Structure formats: structure tokens, C-alpha cells
Amino acid sequence: MSDEVATVEARVRPTLGAIASIFARYANTTFGGGSATIAVLKEEVVVKRPWLSQEEFDLNYALSRLTPGTNLLAFCTAAGWTARRWRGAVVALIAASVPCSLFAVMVTVFYEQLHGSAWFQAALTGALAAAVAIMLSTAWVFAAPHLRAAPLKAAVIVPSAAALSLLAHLTPVKILLGAAVVGLLWPVARPKPAPPEVAS
Amino acid sequence: MIKFLILLWILIKSTFTSFAGLASLPEVREELVEERQWITDDDLEQSVVITRTTPGPVGVYVVSVGYMVDGWPGAIAGWIAMSLPSLVVILLVGYFGKRAQHPRVGSMLQCVVLASASLLVLAAIPLGRDALDGPLTIGITLVALPLLLTRKVNTLWIVAAAAALSFTGAMIGVAQIERSGTLARPADSHPAAERPAVIGQAARHAPGFVTR
Structure with missing residues (x-):
């Protein structure tokens, strides 16, 4: 597993559009809850794109777990703030929260139809099986650097x-x-x- | 407008005093089900099932609750209540970020991350108990895990492939049963049709979900 991450000095300053794109794409499409989604985001903003250093990621993740409300949104806000201060925080928060909120309303509206659909439930079963793997791998991704250190x-x-x-x-x-x-x-x-x- | 403001206040109060997605459920239930009777326990249960069946944060259940109470204005109230507490983290990052190089702060963060990882494994157990109900789902997890650990495949593709596999498995299963003439309605044909009820039970045992 590659653990090559940027140092604070070497990290890249993302555009607001890039922040919106990454957080909208990954914060709204991952099953398994907040931590699993944060693990996916870590891969995107620490490993693939050096927007945050490993230390900044740890800081943001740990403090997001101690923030009231939804941990995932706190993490996105913290990551956006670290990358681009207030504008980054607001863009990341909106990108991470609006699409899933709209989706939740849509599912609420069509709940009865979806509830009775074997096809939807079958697809969901598979997605949740993947979510179990995501959660277990997330625990390893988060803990591994500290297990060694x-x-x-x-x-x-x-x-x-x-x-x-x-x-x-x-x-x-x-x-x-x-x-x-x-x-x-x-x-x-x-x-x-x-x-x-x-x-x- | 008054209903919107009351709902907004109730939801904000609940999310600001909880520290995880579903931890605000008891407060929301107390206010909206017991005191005001704007929704029922079944509605609340449904909103939890919905949040489990949609990707993203589990805290999004407050948007579903808001919509049930007051339509689109209620959904907006739910979104504000879900999002607003997140801004508190900026104060924390601003304070601790300046001290991140201090060894004790680094040690504190390290311990919180390690404890989070431990809790995450525990959280996967009830989900696995509900989701892994056959060879196909167990196989999906066993194949997905090394792929995720080696980071060879994007998570989105893994989730999409898992959903497609399960969907295809259900289709083949239904077709076989239909050929044997024992099934009339696809909705009754797959054990997964009962999934929301199962997920609902799991959600009921989620931290903070207290039904009195």
C-alpha cells in the first residue's frame, strides 16, 4: 500500500471548483457512513491530490470526531478550511451536504415504491456488502500510520x-x-x- | 413560517448537542413524536432506513424528517440543522492547528484516530451481520476488501459493481423461480425485499437511538 503523502510545504492549493467537484463526488456517493467516506476522501485529498498533508488530515479527522453534529460534514468543512480557508470550508460543506440531502428527499418521496422493489433492495444489499469492506479497510487506513509510529x-x-x-x-x-x-x-x-x- | 422556525430550532438544538449522525435521534423523537406529534415513530424509523439506504452521511436523516414535517421548507430546515454545527470545527482546527507541532497535541490526535479506528471495526460488525446474508454478499466483501486495501480500484467502482452483482444475482434468481412457476411477483421473490425492516432494526440499535 502506498503511503506517499505530501508534507505541509509541498501541498497544492486547490481551486474552489476542484474542492466542489471532489467533495460532491465522493462525500455523496460512498456507503458505510462518515468514516468510510472520510477514508475515500483521504485517498483523494492526501494521496492522489496533495491538498492536505498526513498531519493536517489527522488533525482534521480527529477534531471532526469531536465536533457536534455530523462528523463527515465537519471533516469536509475542516479540510476545505485547511485548503482554502473560509471559502474552501463553505464550498466543501455545501458540496458534501446538498446532493445527499436532495437524494434523501427523493427517497423519502418515493419510499413506498422503493421499499417494495426487489430490484432496488437487491442492489442495496450488494452496496451494503461493499460498505462492510469499506469500513474495515477504513479502520486499517486510519490506524496503519500510527500502528507503525x-x-x-x-x-x-x-x-x-x-x-x-x-x-x-x-x-x-x-x-x-x-x-x-x-x-x-x-x-x-x-x-x-x-x-x-x-x-x- | 412559524412551523418552519420551530422545526429549525428543534433540529438545530438536537444536532448541536449530539456528536454523531444518529445521536440526535432521542432529542428529535422527544420533540417531534412525543411532544408535538408532528411525525410518528414509524416515520422516524423510515427516515433512519432512508439514511441507511442512501450514500453519504447518516446525519442526513434530519433532512428526511424535516421533509416529512413541513415539505420542502422542512427539508431546508433539516439541511441547515445538519450543516451548521460543522462550522464549529473551524474554531477547533484554528486553535489546535497552531499547536499541532506540540508533541502532546500530536499524541492526543494520534490517540483519537486510533480509538476511532477501533470503534469503526465495531460499527462494521452489526452492519455485516445484517448485510452478509449469503454467499454472494460474503463474496463481495471478501473480494472488495483486498481491492480497497491495495487501492487498485476506485471505491465508487467497487460500490457500483457490488450493487450490479447483487442486482444481477437477484434477477437470475427470480428468473429461475419464475421458470419453475413458483413466483408471481418479483417483489416477494428475493430475501433482500425484507432488507429495510432488517436495516431498520439495526438502526434502532445504533448509538443514541432510544425508543421509550
């Missing part, structure tokens, strides 16, 4: 989050806030002092 942290956080959800039935936001606190308190390795310059 901080294996000890991963060994503590990943099973703890699962246990808190399954056994203590904590809501996701409480688990994520807990993870944020653990991250803040985690011992930080002090940078090694630079070797003393040898007097010539």
Missing part, C-alpha cells in the same frame, strides 16, 4: 476503546474524549540534545 500507544488505545464500547457501553464521543485525555497525558519523549559543535 506508536505501537505501544496503539496496543493500549485500540483494545481499550473496543472494551469501553462493548463492555461499558460508553458512547463514541466519551471514548474519543477519553482517548484525547490519555494522548495529552502520555509521556512525551524528550528530543535528543544536539551534539556540541566542535570548535575549529
Whole structure:
């Protein structure tokens, strides 16, 4: 798997039209919920088009999970803001939210017909099977860089989050806030002092 | 106009006080089903099914709810309520972005991303339990997973191919049954015809969906 991503300095400043195009296309057509869609967007805006660096992506994704409302839209807004500030944020938000809203209204209007259509349901079954794969691959795409960079942290956080959800039935936001606190308190390795310059 | 404003206030209040797509459901139900009786539990259930059957964020259910309550103005109220809280993230990114190089902030973000990945695997389990009901759907998942991990094929193509495969499978299945003379109506022929009810049950167990 390629993990070549841009650094903050090397990233490209997209046009507003490009932001609208990418977020409208990918935020409105991916099944599997917000995180799965964000994984697809990561491929588009971090790997294929260097609009965001890996660090900026992590920042946007983590903070979008701690923002009220819909995480996916928060991520799109944050990514748009990082790329083009306010105009980018507004364009990304509108592009990510208007088409799916219109589609939801259309399905609401024609719900009875679609509900009774075996063809629609069959196509949906296949799309949802793909969504399961998307969600699992998303978890790997998100976690992989950190599993390599901080294996000890991963060994503590990943099973703890699962246990808190399954056994203590904590809501996701409480688990994520807990993870944020653990991250803040985690011992930080002090940078090694630079070797003393040898007097010539 | 008054109804629009009340609906807008209720939906904004619900989305601003929740932290995931469906987490606002209890508040929405309390206000719109129990107190005002503008929609029924069945309508709310239907809106959740709709959001599961359409791509994009699950939070889009508020647009469907808004449309049920007040037509197009209600849908606009739902869209505003769904979108507005997202702008809060700009304040967070503005604050933490300046401190992103600090090791403790980096460590915090790392832990949140790792915990999110863990929760995502858990979220895939109930979806898989509902969606993977036969060899075809299991096969779709098993083929799609390595393709996604190797990034060799665009996700949109994978979703489209999966839908087309399942659709074709249903067509062939129906044709075979029709030839044997045991089926009159295609809508009753495929187990997937029951999918919305199943998805509805799964959605009912989604975090935050509380029916009292």
C-alpha cells in the first residue's frame, strides 16, 4: 500500500471548483457512513491530490470526531478550511451536504415504491456488502500510520476503546474524549540534545 | 413560517448537542413524536432506513424528517440543522492547528484516530451481520476488501459493481423461480425485499437511538 503523502510545504492549493467537484463526488456517493467516506476522501485529498498533508488530515479527522453534529460534514468543512480557508470550508460543506440531502428527499418521496422493489433492495444489499469492506479497510487506513509510529500507544488505545464500547457501553464521543485525555497525558519523549559543535 | 422556525430550532438544538449522525435521534423523537406529534415513530424509523439506504452521511436523516414535517421548507430546515454545527470545527482546527507541532497535541490526535479506528471495526460488525446474508454478499466483501486495501480500484467502482452483482444475482434468481412457476411477483421473490425492516432494526440499535 502506498503511503506517499505530501508534507505541509509541498501541498497544492486547490481551486474552489476542484474542492466542489471532489467533495460532491465522493462525500455523496460512498456507503458505510462518515468514516468510510472520510477514508475515500483521504485517498483523494492526501494521496492522489496533495491538498492536505498526513498531519493536517489527522488533525482534521480527529477534531471532526469531536465536533457536534455530523462528523463527515465537519471533516469536509475542516479540510476545505485547511485548503482554502473560509471559502474552501463553505464550498466543501455545501458540496458534501446538498446532493445527499436532495437524494434523501427523493427517497423519502418515493419510499413506498422503493421499499417494495426487489430490484432496488437487491442492489442495496450488494452496496451494503461493499460498505462492510469499506469500513474495515477504513479502520486499517486510519490506524496503519500510527500502528507503525506508536505501537505501544496503539496496543493500549485500540483494545481499550473496543472494551469501553462493548463492555461499558460508553458512547463514541466519551471514548474519543477519553482517548484525547490519555494522548495529552502520555509521556512525551524528550528530543535528543544536539551534539556540541566542535570548535575549529 | 412559524412551523418552519420551530422545526429549525428543534433540529438545530438536537444536532448541536449530539456528536454523531444518529445521536440526535432521542432529542428529535422527544420533540417531534412525543411532544408535538408532528411525525410518528414509524416515520422516524423510515427516515433512519432512508439514511441507511442512501450514500453519504447518516446525519442526513434530519433532512428526511424535516421533509416529512413541513415539505420542502422542512427539508431546508433539516439541511441547515445538519450543516451548521460543522462550522464549529473551524474554531477547533484554528486553535489546535497552531499547536499541532506540540508533541502532546500530536499524541492526543494520534490517540483519537486510533480509538476511532477501533470503534469503526465495531460499527462494521452489526452492519455485516445484517448485510452478509449469503454467499454472494460474503463474496463481495471478501473480494472488495483486498481491492480497497491495495487501492487498485476506485471505491465508487467497487460500490457500483457490488450493487450490479447483487442486482444481477437477484434477477437470475427470480428468473429461475419464475421458470419453475413458483413466483408471481418479483417483489416477494428475493430475501433482500425484507432488507429495510432488517436495516431498520439495526438502526434502532445504533448509538443514541432510544425508543421509550
